[in-house]
Amino acid sequence: MQNTQQPVLRDIVLVGGGHSHVGVLRRFGMKPAPGIRLTLICRDTHTPYSGMLPGYVAGHYAYDDVHIDLRRLAEFAGARFLRTEATGIDRAGQQVICSDRPAIPYDRLSINIGSTPKLSNTGGAADHAVAVKPIHRFNDRWLALLERVRSTPGPMRIAVVGGGAGGVELLLAMQHRLRSELKALKQNPDLLAFALFTRGRTVLPTHAPNVQRRFARVLGERGVAVHCNAEVTGVDATGLTTVDGQHHHADEVVWVTRAGGAPWLRDTGLALDDSGFIQVTDTLQTVTDPNVFAAGDIASMVNHPREKAGVFAVRQGRPLARNLRLSLEDREPQPYRPQRHWLALISTGDQ
Numbered sequence: 146m147q148n149t150q151q152p153v154l155r156d157i158v159l160v161g162g163g164h165s166h167v168g169v170l171r172r173f174g175m176k177p178a179p180g181i182r183l184t185l186i187c188r189d190t191h192t193p194y195s196g197m198l199p200g201y202v203a204g205h206y207a208y209d210d211v212h213i214d215l216r217r218l219a220e221f222a223g224a225r226f227l228r229t230e231a232t233g234i235d236r237a238g239q240q241v242i243c244s245d246r247p248a249i250p251y252d253r254l255s256i257n258i259g260s261t262p263k264l265s266n267t268g269g270a271a272d273h274a275v276a277v278k279p280i281h282r283f284n285d286r287w288l289a290l291l292e293r294v295r296s297t298p299g300p301m302r303i304a305v306v307g308g309g310a311g312g313v314e315l316l317l318a319m320q321h322r323l324r325s326e327l328k329a330l331k332q333n334p335d336l337l338a339f340a341l342f343t344r345g346r347t348v349l350p351t352h353a354p355n356v357q358r359r360f361a362r363v364l365g366e367r368g369v370a371v372h373c374n375a376e377v378t379g380v381d382a383t384g385l386t387t388v389d390g391q392h393h394h395a396d397e398v399v400w401v402t403r404a405g406g407a408p409w410l411r412d413t414g415l416a417l418d419d420s421g422f423i424q425v426t427d428t429l430q431t432v433t434d435p436n437v438f439a440a441g442d443i444a445s446m447v448n449h450p451r452e453k454a455g456v457f458a459v460r461q462g463r464p465l466a467r468n469l470r471l472s473l474e475d476r477e478p479q480p481y482r483p484q485r486h487w488l489a490l491i492s493t494g495d496q
């Protein structure tokens with residue numbers, strides 16, 4: 146724990162309770178830095194471990210198994226925890242602007258806020274679809290859906306938009322769980338119909354062809370209607386419309402498409418890539434401002450572009466913690482190179 150008698154000389158502010166900041170807090174908790182005050186700003190008190198999220202939806206894990214309690218972790222690290230949303234950065238004044246409290250000053254700032262689903266680009270999606278993030282909103286809607294299926298079992302159509310690993314995995318997890326619920330109630334699980342919509346010509350476009358074929362087979366065997374080359378152009382209260390003008394009825398539309406950077410970052414003056422992610426150097430410092438770091442999905446490493454995956458966010462925790470310390474001690478931050486290959490496991494929900 147940080148010694149509370151120690152005068153605060155410098156402030157590190159962490160925006161977002163993503164995987165990298167979990168690592169930073171853990172490291173500062175194990176090795177406190179005298180005179181440095183850590184502050185975590187996060188809109189959620191609990192942050193999910195991404196790889197286990199589909200397992201939670203499938204019913205294999207409880208909520209607490211897959212979520213990290215940020216308030217407790219901050220306490221362990223001797224950090225302040227402020228439950229609020231960052232809405233801007235005043236870089237000249239070195240402070241973070243928050244939605245519902247006075248600005249928070251920083252000497253070093255780190256941003257690990259994940260990616261933001263792009264619902265606003267598709268008419269009606271923001272009102273009628275549910276995105277997997279922010280996680281508390283998805284969880285509330287998921288629990289409500291579970292309750293609806295349990296209390297009034299009847300025909301229901303569920304559409305998932307997005308044919309990447311997240312969309313496929315989440316669909317299979319939801320299907321497994323909801324069918325199990327109906328079976329437990331001695332109801333016919335075939336009352337539930339699932340459909341997957343993707344603008345790509347195949348599911349899992351960034352995976353190897355044999356993985357694509359295997360999952361296309363699993364989806365077929367599980368009775369999922371897969372619509373490829375089917376960009377969703379609109380969502381309404383009754384379902385969704387695809388680029389060919391066809392309307393598909395759906396009681397629930399879940400949005401798991403490729404996401405971008407949070408819109409508020411555009412006003413920070415930080416250099417962003419084409420998808421709105423913050424451009425960072427090998428030290429995880431932003432290319433624009435060495436006092437501002439970024440990691441995880443929101444960071445785009447200019448020299449080492451990689452897919453968005455929680456595994457990178459986790460691995461960046463260690464170099465981020467080290468470089469925040471070095472930078473505050475006016476020493477040279479050390480470069481970091483993400484791995485090229487990683488184990489991508491996609492669950493079929495039933496195992």
Ligand SMILES: Cc1cc2nc3c(=O)[nH]c(=O)nc-3n(C[C@H](O)[C@H](O)[C@H](O)COP(=O)(O)OP(=O)(O)OC[C@H]3O[C@@H](n4cnc5c(N)ncnc54)[C@H](O)[C@@H]3O)c2cc1C
Pocket residue numbers: 160161162163164165166186187188189191192193195196197198199229230231232257258259260277278279310311312314315401407440441442443453454455456457458459490
């Ligand atoms: C269904 C699904 C399954 C996945 N499975 C895997 C997998 O098996 N393996 C894998 O590697 N990746 C997986 N991913 C991808 C993975 O979820 C992301 O790459 C990972 O979560 C990114 O981590 P992060 O630390 O960048 O941010 P996140 O985990 O998204 O955390 C961001 C945090 O910042 C907070 N925040 C956001 N905006 C603000 C703000 N303005 N102010 C304050 N706080 C804010 C959020 O509340 C959250 O706590 C999956 C994704 C999905 C959708």
